[in-house]
Amino acid sequence: xxxxxxxxxxxxxxxxxxxxxxxxxxxxxxxxxxxxxxxxxxxxxxxxxxxxxxxxxxxxxxxxxxxxxxxxxxxxxxxxxxxxxxxxxxxxxxxxxxxxxxxxxxxxxxxxxxxxxxxxxxxxxxxxxxxxxx
Amino acid sequence: xxxxxxxxxxxxxxxxxxxxxxxxxxxxxxxx
Numbered sequence: 001x002x003x004x005x006x007x008x009x010x011x012x013x014x015x016x017x018x019x020x021x022x023x024x025x026x027x028x029x030x031x032x033x034x035x036x037x038x039x040x041x042x043x044x045x046x047x048x049x050x051x052x053x054x055x056x057x058x059x060x061x062x063x064x065x066x067x068x069x070x071x072x073x074x075x076x077x078x079x080x081x082x083x084x085x086x087x088x089x090x091x092x093x094x095x096x097x098x099x100x101x102x103x104x105x106x107x108x109x110x111x112x113x114x115x116x117x118x119x120x121x122x123x124x125x126x127x128x129x130x131x132x133x134x
Numbered sequence: 135x136x137x138x139x140x141x142x143x144x145x146x147x148x149x150x151x152x153x154x155x156x157x158x159x160x161x162x163x164x165x166x
Contacts (some may be wrong), residue, residue, distance in 0.1 A: 001153075003146045004139040013143060019161045028157040032147045035156075051158070058156060081140045 027054035035061055049079035053088055060091065065099035086117035090126055108133050 005013050007022055017026060017034070025047075027036035036054030038047070056071030072092035076085055081085035093109025095100075117123055140146045143159070150157045 001146055001150050001155050002137050002139050002143060002158045002164055003143055005143065007161050014161060017159065020160050022163040024161040026159040028159060030150050030154045030156060095147050
């Protein structure tokens, strides 16, 4: 449900939602809890990718890991060149691990970062999942 | 595709809760 706030008319809403700059976009779950935040302008593809990422985080937060994985995969498939794609790859692995309980999914995510998005902060986060020598 | 932007935050939050839909909240300084 899209809601646009004209900040010049409603500055009090910026304080209420902790928004300090425009544009700021918040993705709220049906209970009004913030699940994702975008601050500053983004080109169309990056913006769309961030919205999909937000839906993934929303599903993850409610424990619907299958839906979260589907959303993160959607971002990777539809917006692979965006800055948020590595984040989607990271969280896709986490969602799959949470869904299956199989730690091998985290190792697979580490390996995925060896193939793509290796020079990103999310690859550093996934580096802890590197397989250890026996 | 035109977007049907709502402007009443609390009404939108109530509708979202009742319908189980997420909310996209856009803080904009652009003239509309």
